[in-house]
Amino acid sequence: MAEKVLMKGNEAIAEAAIKAGCRHYFGYPITPQTEIAAYMAKRMPKIGGTFLQAESEVSAINMVYGVAGAGFRVMTSSSSPGVSLKQEGISYIAGADLPALIVNVQRGGPGLGGIQPSQSDYFQATKGGGHGDYHLIVLAPASVQEMADLTIKAFDLADKYRMPTMLLADGTMGQMMEPVELPDTPPAEVEKPWAVRGTEGKRTHNIINSLYLDPELLEKTNFERFERYAEIEEKEAMSESFMMEDAEYCVVAFGIAARVAKNAVVAARKQGLKVGLIRPITLWPFPKKVLAEAADQVKGFLSVELSMGQMIEDIKLATACQKPVELCCRTGGMIPSPEQVLESIEKLAKENQ
Amino acid sequence: MVVFEKPKALTDAPFHYCPGCTHGIIHRLVAEALDELGVTGKAVGVAPVGCAVMAYNYFACDMVEAAHGRAPAVATGLKRCMPENVIFTYQGDGDLASIGMAETVHSATRNENITIIFVNNAIYGMTGGQMAPTSLPGQVTQTSPYGRDVATAGYPVKVSEMLSTLDGPEYIERVAVNSVKNVKAAKKAIKKAFQNQIEGKGFSLIEVVSTCPTNWGMTPSNALKWLEENMLPYYPLGVYKDRSAAKKEDE
Amino acid sequence: MAKVTFNEDLCKGCGLCVDACPKKIIAIAKDKINAKGHSPAEITDQEKCIACAFCATMCPDCVITVEK
Numbered sequence: 115m116a117e118k119v120l121m122k123g124n125e126a127i128a129e130a131a132i133k134a135g136c137r138h139y140f141g142y143p144i145t146p147q148t149e150i151a152a153y154m155a156k157r158m159p160k161i162g163g164t165f166l167q168a169e170s171e172v173s174a175i176n177m178v179y180g181v182a183g184a185g186f187r188v189m190t191s192s193s194s195p196g197v198s199l200k201q202e203g204i205s206y207i208a209g210a211d212l213p214a215l216i217v218n219v220q221r222g223g224p225g226l227g228g229i230q231p232s233q234s235d236y237f238q239a240t241k242g243g244g245h246g247d248y249h250l251i252v253l254a255p256a257s258v259q260e261m262a263d264l265t266i267k268a269f270d271l272a273d274k275y276r277m278p279t280m281l282l283a284d285g286t287m288g289q290m291m292e293p294v295e296l297p298d299t300p301p302a303e304v305e306k307p308w309a310v311r312g313t314e315g316k317r318t319h320n321i322i323n324s325l326y327l328d329p330e331l332l333e334k335t336n337f338e339r340f341e342r343y344a345e346i347e348e349k350e351a352m353s354e355s356f357m358m359e360d361a362e363y364c365v366v367a368f369g370i371a372a373r374v375a376k377n378a379v380v381a382a383r384k385q386g387l388k389v390g391l392i393r394p395i396t397l398w399p400f401p402k403k404v405l406a407e408a409a410d411q412v413k414g415f416l417s418v419e420l421s422m423g424q425m426i427e428d429i430k431l432a433t434a435c436q437k438p439v440e441l442c443c444r445t446g447g448m449i450p451s452p453e454q455v456l457e458s459i460e461k462l463a464k465e466n467q
Numbered sequence: 468m469v470v471f472e473k474p475k476a477l478t479d480a481p482f483h484y485c486p487g488c489t490h491g492i493i494h495r496l497v498a499e500a501l502d503e504l505g506v507t508g509k510a511v512g513v514a515p516v517g518c519a520v521m522a523y524n525y526f527a528c529d530m531v532e533a534a535h536g537r538a539p540a541v542a543t544g545l546k547r548c549m550p551e552n553v554i555f556t557y558q559g560d561g562d563l564a565s566i567g568m569a570e571t572v573h574s575a576t577r578n579e580n581i582t583i584i585f586v587n588n589a590i591y592g593m594t595g596g597q598m599a600p601t602s603l604p605g606q607v608t609q610t611s612p613y614g615r616d617v618a619t620a621g622y623p624v625k626v627s628e629m630l631s632t633l634d635g636p637e638y639i640e641r642v643a644v645n646s647v648k649n650v651k652a653a654k655k656a657i658k659k660a661f662q663n664q665i666e667g668k669g670f671s672l673i674e675v676v677s678t679c680p681t682n683w684g685m686t687p688s689n690a691l692k693w694l695e696e697n698m699l700p701y702y703p704l705g706v707y708k709d710r711s712a713a714k715k716e717d718e
Numbered sequence: 719m720a721k722v723t724f725n726e727d728l729c730k731g732c733g734l735c736v737d738a739c740p741k742k743i744i745a746i747a748k749d750k751i752n753a754k755g756h757s758p759a760e761i762t763d764q765e766k767c768i769a770c771a772f773c774a775t776m777c778p779d780c781v782i783t784v785e786k
Contacts, residue, residue: 138548164547168540169573176537176570180544183531184511188544206534310529310545312552315508319478321523323532471771471784482779486756487732491778647738647772680732687732 118293123261123283124149126294127191127217128157130262134269135301136187136215137163140177142170142196145229146285147219150191171196175203175216182212183322185309187269187301191217193285194235195226197243204278205244209324211308211339213272215265216250217281219288222447230447231285233369234421239282240398240428247336249343251279251350252397254368258292264395266297271350273304275342282397284420286370286449346399353401354393357383361390363463364408366429367418368394370449375418378455387463397425405432414466415439416458420449438466474498476507480524487687489644489677490518490586494525496650497557497584500658501528504665510553511545513538517559518592536567539574542581553664555582561591564600564624571626576635578669582660585626588677589698596682600624603701608682623701627674631707637669639708643676643699645691652704668711676702720769721785722761729758729781735773741766744773 121129128150131139139154151167158165164181168174174190181188192200197218207214220235222228239252251271253264261283268279310320326332354372357379358364367375372393382389392408394401408415414437417426423441430439442458444450476498484490501507510528514520516535523530533541538556546554563571563585574581590608591597597610601623605614615623627641638660642653653675660671676698678690685693706712729752736744736759743763752758759781761767774782 138544140544166543166547169569172537173540173543173570173573176534176540177544177547179533179537180513180531180541181548182544183541184545184548186548188548202534203537210532310511310531311549312509312511312529313507313527319527319529321530321532323523323530325520325532468786469783470769470786471774471782473780473783477780481728484778486730487734488778491780492776495780647775650775687734688737691734691737 116296116298118295120291121258121294122149122288123258123290124219124288125153126258126262127265127281128153129296130265131189131215131269132157132161133296134187134266136189136269137161138181138186138188139164140166140168140174140190142168142174142192144193144196146221146288147191147193147217149288150217171199172202175200178214179203179207179210179212182207182214183210183310185306185311189215189217191219193219193221194223194232197235197238201244204250205246205248206324207278208244208248208250209246210322211276212278212322213276214278215268215272215281216278217283220282220284222445228447229285231370231449232420232445232447233284233371234424234445235282236397236419236421236424239280240400248339249398251275251277251346251399252282253279254282254395254397255287256369256372256393258287258290258294261287262294262296269301275346282369284370350396351399351401351403352395353404354395355404356391356393358390358392358408360388361411362388362413363390363416363459364412365389365391365416365418365455365459366394366405366425367391368397368425371418371420374450374452375455377452378459381452381456382459387459389459400428400432402432405429409433409436412437414462416462417441418450418455419443421445474502476501476527477525478527482525483521484518485681487678487680487690488518492644492650493584493586493653493675493677494522496654496657497555498526499654500661501553503658504661506553506661506665509551510555511549513541513545513554513556515556515558515562517562519557519559519586520593522557536562536565537570538562539567539570539579539581539583543574543579546579546581550580553582553661555584555661557584558586559592560585560587560589560599560601564626572630572633575630575670575672576633578635578637580664580667580669582664583672584657585672585674586677587626587674587702588679590679590682592679592682596679603697625702627672627707630672635670636672636708637710638663638671640706641674641676641702641704643694643704645676645678645694649704676704720767721764722767722773723783723785724759724761725781725783726758726760727753728779729756730754730779731756731758732778733759734776734778735759735782738772738776740770740772741768743767
């Protein structure tokens with residue numbers, strides 16, 4: 115490992131992507147993720163890579179589709195309204211089984227919304243976003259170090275399962291500066307015999323495509339893709355459990371909300387409340403098993419989110435509504451304070467003795 | 468001695484196009500150009516959404532099927548990561564001049580080193596004959612049943628003229644496939660568009676004025692006549708931009 | 719010897735080759751239907767063929783091979 119350097123979250127994503135072997139970046143300016151593009155604009159020409167400011171997010175994601183089809187590591191980044199525009203291309207990338215990384219540094223919505231941090235694209239990221247039956251692997255960092263680590267992991271998972279992955283961060287994580295350590299190890303080479311790099315007259319042509327006019331064939335393709343998704347749900351779910359050993363109440367939060375929630379959990383413990391935190395690191399696959407196990411142990415859950423409550427639905431599904439699940443949230447770019455979360459924990463404990 | 472046969476850059480798959488549809492001629496011209504330049508093995512084509520959506524089955528080179536209008540963006544990605552490969556898109560008028568106009572204009576203005584084959588038949592064929600951005604004033608289509616009324620539907624987009632106002636693109640030519648003579652000229656233009664890319668000259672777009680007998684409601688033979696009498700006056704053939712030639716003249 | 723061969727099963731009977739032939743020696747078969755259900759084009763007088771390949775140039779379906 116190299117020495118620690120102080121970096122902004124957005125820059126950590128960009129440098130980690132380069133470390134992961136990504137040499138092609140396509141983007142379009144939008145706050146609060148523009149540092150990623152600016153960083154790539156500086157770095158890519160120096161290392162023989164591509165930085166291209168596309169004419170739109172729609173174009174950027176389709177440039178990503180092209181490079182992904184050729185089998186090279188490639189990424190784009192944007193923020194909420196821009197990620198909405200990318201959904202068409204993301205659906206095609208998923209439909210053509212191509213690996214690529216999409217970064218969403220979320221801001222408040224809907225519509226043009228605001229430029230302050232948010233987690234209100236949870237549904238969009240984890241439930242499809244674009245049209246059709248598909249998933250993205252969605253990774254939710256909660257520190258600048260994780261911005262880097264999960265970026266690299268996202269590329270590896272994309273290649274492993276031939277599918278698009280999303281790093282779902284937020285404006286705070288993007289702007290925050292923390293020490294970060296980047297790996298020196300070069301990325302593993304992955305064979306991509308399906309890639310379109312020219313037949314060289316040595317094989318029949320490869321076709322990158324998501325069109326299946328025969329419904330039986332489309333169904334079969336979707337079935338096969340979902341078999342892969344089942345394997346991912348089995349193997350790749352990640353979460354962090356904090357003070358859960360003896361917990362009677364469980365706070366669930368990801369990203370910046372988890373950092374706030376952790377403070378509240380510590381404060382609650384000082385008051386003698388047995389509270390723990392489960393922090394999903396993969397939002398899809400959602401860490402269902404960990405939540406289901408917690409449901410046998412605790413008296414209630416509290417979902418802390420920077421949205422009107424989106425992940426709370428997955429908590430209810432994962433726990434089969436065995437225990438009450440309450441919501442503590444701010445939205446529109448506001449962040450809950452540790453005091454607000456603590457109050458919600460106290461209320462949860464009082465109502466579920 | 469064989470003087471004419473199906474080019475190697477086409478697969479054995481029979482075209483799904485309607486009888487007399489000139490897409491088949493244009494496919495063949497592209498394939499001939501690839502073969503003659505010896506670049507079929509290095510080529511990656513990008514198919515559109517529209518009648519030519521399944522072009523990926525017909526070209527023997529590697530192929531990508533793009534979302535509607537996005538082919539130039541996909542081609543940009545391909546070219547940027549594989550500058551030594553030969554990248555082309557094959558797009559219709561709805562794809563290129565309506566939904567994909569931003570991708571078209573910006574790949575042109577970047578002088579992206581790709582080749583675009585733009586098939587203009589003044590109608591949406593695949594969806595059953597709706598008004599296209601290139602439908603002529605007064606042209607009757609499914610969505611302009613009283614004829615294209617320029618007061619409400621605006622005027623046709625003249626893609627070659629419009630793109631030639633940009634400083635970026637290397638080569639813009641409009642050709643047609645309504646006669647043996649014009650098909651031969653079209654072939655020459657398409658080959659040049661690929662040659663330009665091989666020489667690293669940049670963005671080349673060939674607009675091919677084409678027919679849609681089925682949705683125009685004509686026999687294939689009459690469609691060629693209609694093209695000549697109605698489309699060619701509105702879409703004059705010729706070279707609209709040739710930066711290398713212009714540079715030579717300046718010297 | 720000039721010779722044109724029609725891959726009849728690929729022909730859709732559009733007739734563009736008929737119009738293109740300067741010798742007027744191609745016709746749409748009146749008594750034949752191919753695998754696609756079309757009446758295919760056929761050569762009526764091979765002897766008169768000059769191997770100009772105009773027919774093949776206008777054929778949208780790569781039906782025609784021309785030899786000389």
